[in-house]
Amino acid sequence: MDTEESDRYRAPALDKGLDILELLASVDGGLTQAEISKRLNRSPNEFYRMLDRLVRRGYVTRIDGDRYSLTLKLFGLSQLHAPVRRLASYATPLMRDLAQRSKQANHLAVFDRGSAVVIAQQEAPDYWGISIRVGSHISLFDTGSGHILLAFRSAEEREMMIAEHARSKDEVPRGPEFYARLDQIRERGYEMMASAQTAGVYNLSAPILGPDGRGIAALTVPYIALVNAPSAPDITESIALLLKTAEQLSTLAGSDVASTTD
Structure with a gap:
């Protein structure tokens, strides 16, 4: 033209x-x-x-x-872009394998306009498990996915995400102890916390990292102790399985981003 x-x-x-x-x-x-x-x-x-x-x-x-x-609104909109849809697509077989090995459900979440939004979900292989619907908007403050999405972003991005979440949910941002927890999560590489929504459930969450090392998604296992399956992995073994899957997804995410920018 x-x-x-x-x-x-x-x-x-x-x-x-x-x-x-x-x-x-x-x-x-x-x-x-x-x-x-x-x-x-x-x-x-x-x-x-x-x-x-x-x-x-x-x-x-x-x-x-x-x-x-x-603000991070443009970033949130970008989460609906093709690379994120591809992330959900190629995450499916790895998430299915994680569910089979851990005997637990799992889900994948990204940041979108003030919330963590579930973009993929895998049911537990047996009849016991905790699952969250695809499309659900969940809190940044009191969920494993939210903590991971905040912990693995820059300090400036984290502040903007928290401010946007506070506006959309009418919540007051947390104090210094909350920021210290996010730093600990980043250093440890994963989050393990008792669910604030369901008794007896522990949220095990790990980051999916882009090529620049920043978190682009959170993979979470809502872990429940299975008394009727004594051979099922315990919580420590489940964390190891989660971290391995998150690392595989991070590798795929990096390759995917690289291929789209060549």
Whole structure:
């Protein structure tokens, strides 16, 4: 398409909004309205309404009173993109094998607009097991999946995820002890916690890592002790099986991302 044809279909308001998003994505710490205007060589008045709309739609947030910064809404939308759908697709046989070996159900979750969202699920092979429906939105604060998704992101991304979750769920962000727990999870490599929703269940969760080492998904086994299956793996053995599967999925995720960017 030549320049004349391109100009014919211009959408100035859309261009202005995209200019703002692309600029904010390239800086740390946000920018004031005046700084945005200066960098884009426009009048500050041109951006007031656009910034207001981007804030109201959740793509941009105000920090420190007068600075604008990107939220993780675009990141959340990206989770619906093809690579994530492929992740759920090629995770299926590995999750099925994990269920068979551990005798437990398992599910895969990603971050999407303030919540952990289940994108794949595998039932336990026998008639006892805890499962969560695909499409379920679960808390970042009191679930193994949520803890993993927060623990394996950068400090800045973690803050934005927590802020977005607090807004969407009307919850107050946790104190220093919660952040310390996330750091411990990252150092340990997995989460093990008593379920806040179901008595007798332990959430065992591990990260699916992208090529850059950041968490892109959480694999969780809602572990229950099976008294009628004495040969079933215990909780320590189940953690080992979970970590092995998560490592395999991380390898596949890295290969998949690399192949889509070649």
